[in-house]
Amino acid sequence: MSNIVISSRNNELVCQATKLHQRKYRYLESKIWIENRHCVKAALQANLSIEKILIAENYKNDKTISEIIILAESKNIKIAYLTYYCFEKCATTKNPDGIGAICQLPSLKSHQNFDETALVLWQLQDPGNIGTLIRSSLALDCRNIVIVEPSVDIFCPSSIRASAGTIFQAEIAIISESEAIAWLTKNSERVIGLDPNSSIYLWELPIISNPIIISGNEPHGFPEKIKQTFHFRKIPMANQIESLNVTAATAIGIYELITKSGRKI
Secondary structure (H helix, E strand, C coil): CCCCEECCCCCHHHHHHHHCCCHHHHHHHCEEEEECHHHHHHHHHCCCCEEEEEEEHHHCCCHHHHHHHHHHHHCCCCEEEECHHHHHHHCCCCCCCCEEEEEECCCCCCHHHCCCCEEEEECCCCHHHHHHHHHHHHHCCCCEEEEECCCCCCCCHHHHHHCCCHHHHCEEEEECHHHHHHHHHHCHHHEEEECCCCCCECCCCCCCCCCEEEEEECCCECCHHHHHHCEEEECCCCCCCCCCCHHHHHHHHHHHHHHHCCCCC
């Protein structure tokens, strides 16, 4: 364990972590910044390629962080210690919990190989929503995630944090709108969209093996071409509630479609 504690906010490592807050640098350098103990531990457990773990020096004896240090050292991953003042510059949260990591950008998958249940996130713009959706999807045993651009960056620190690190278990493809339409059309018998404006309820469906579930941008929904091409269903609601948050609606939709096909979670 190094006795050196970084105390300058102009330190190269601090500047590198801070630059990775921006999307352009994440993809330019093929690296991401991960924050908080849950996400760093998840990255370690997923054997993500971690360049260095950064720890606020006053947190190194915290029980959870001590466990992460032991796990990281067993994998020969380098650890740097910083003053809390320096660590605050690396962090994107107001009250960081003292640990973060610089990692290689996770490898992306080809959506063409997603033959099992998949979740398509159509041009979502909220990092909290996209991270929560990934967490819900993984919890319901749907690992295949297709991000349709333009979209919030799935690897931004806020998205990763909202996923509680489950993003590192997912199979992720990022594609354009035209690629998405072509792929969905090719697999149209598997496609089901969620739309509160549909006239048909979610349960009024034949059994779909390995469905492709489309969840849309909350303010704008889906393009008319998508609505006219594929089957859309709505979730019934009481008490004059018009719609659910996209995260809640999608979790219900995944559960209904997966269990209806006979699969157990």
